Amino acid sequence: AQSVTQPDIHITVSEGASLELRCNYSYGATPYLFWYVQSPGQGLQLLLKYFSGDTLVQGIKGFEAEFKRSQSSFNLRKPSVHWSDAAEYFCAVGAKANFGNEKLTFGTGTRLTIIP
Amino acid sequence: GAGVSQSPRYKVAKRGQDVALRCDPISGHVSLFWYQQALGQGPEFLTYFQNEAQLDKSGLPSDRFFAERPEGSVSTLKIQRTQQEDSAVYLCASSLWGQGYEKLFFGSGTQLSVL
Numbered sequence: 001a002q003s004v005t006q007p008d009i010h011i012t013v014s015e016g017a018s019l020e021l022r023c024n025y026s027y028g029a030t031p032y033l034f035w036y037v038q039s040p041g042q043g044l045q046l047l048l049k050y051f052s053g054d055t056l057v058q059g060i061k062g063f064e065a066e067f068k069r070s071q072s073s074f075n076l077r078k079p080s081v082h083w084s085d086a087a088e089y090f091c092a093v094g095a096k097a098n099f100g101n102e103k104l105t106f107g108t109g110t111r112l113t114i115i116p
Numbered sequence: 117g118a119g120v121s122q123s124p125r126y127k128v129a130k131r132g133q134d135v136a137l138r139c140d141p142i143s144g145h146v147s148l149f150w151y152q153q154a155l156g157q158g159p160e161f162l163t164y165f166q167n168e169a170q171l172d173k174s175g176l177p178s179d180r181f182f183a184e185r186p187e188g189s190v191s192t193l194k195i196q197r198t199q200q201e202d203s204a205v206y207l208c209a210s211s212l213w214g215q216g217y218e219k220l221f222f223g224s225g226t227q228l229s230v231l
Contacts, residue, residue, distance in 0.1 A: 043120065043207060044209075049218065
């Protein structure tokens with residue numbers, strides 16, 4: 001069964017500093033990987049996704065993530081965070097889309113706090 | 117509508133009550149998903165529809181949970197005889213034909229509190 005681990009429950013960074021959020025996955029085949037962001041009281045918004053090809057993927061809001069098969073990781077990065085980036089971030093893994101098997105498995109999330 | 121709409125936004129139920137949570141997906145979205153998000157946790161898959169067909173209900177925690185989408189548009193998640201452990205945010209998501217979970221649009225959720 002697929003699973004996702006986000007080792008950091010809470011991270012605090014200064015505005016303008018760089019950010020890396022960790023994600024490790026477990027899945028028997030080539031995974032579909034996602035990062036979502038959730039602001040308080042809001043639904044989840046897709047930041048980026050990896051299906052195949054270039055292992056460095058670019059997303060919205062200046063985020064990027066790198067797929068490393070050897071480390072089973074898909075870490076999210078941003079070179080310079082803004083106060084508006086404060087939110088909860090979820091990594092997710094999905095099985096390749098098969099009819100009747102359309103579920104994402106999410107990690108427990110990392111809460112990001114930005115300090116001035 | 118412009119996005120996925122869920123109602124009510126908040127629901128307080130006494131233990132043992134039945135509740136019904138509504139999801140109105142983006143117009144034209146064929147796939148619809150329900151997720152349960154407990155406090156401090158990530159969302160967990162409950163069930164998946166393609167049009168009116170419920171293709172996967174393996175995540176429903178018990179037979180007290182029931183979901184339907186009779187006309188392939190609006191969906192209702194019903195929980196019978198609610199228990200305290202059912203307290204969570206229930207998220208609905210939808211996507212276009214052929215995209216499945218690849219590009220999901222989530223609603224803001226219904227926060228259910230069972231007292």
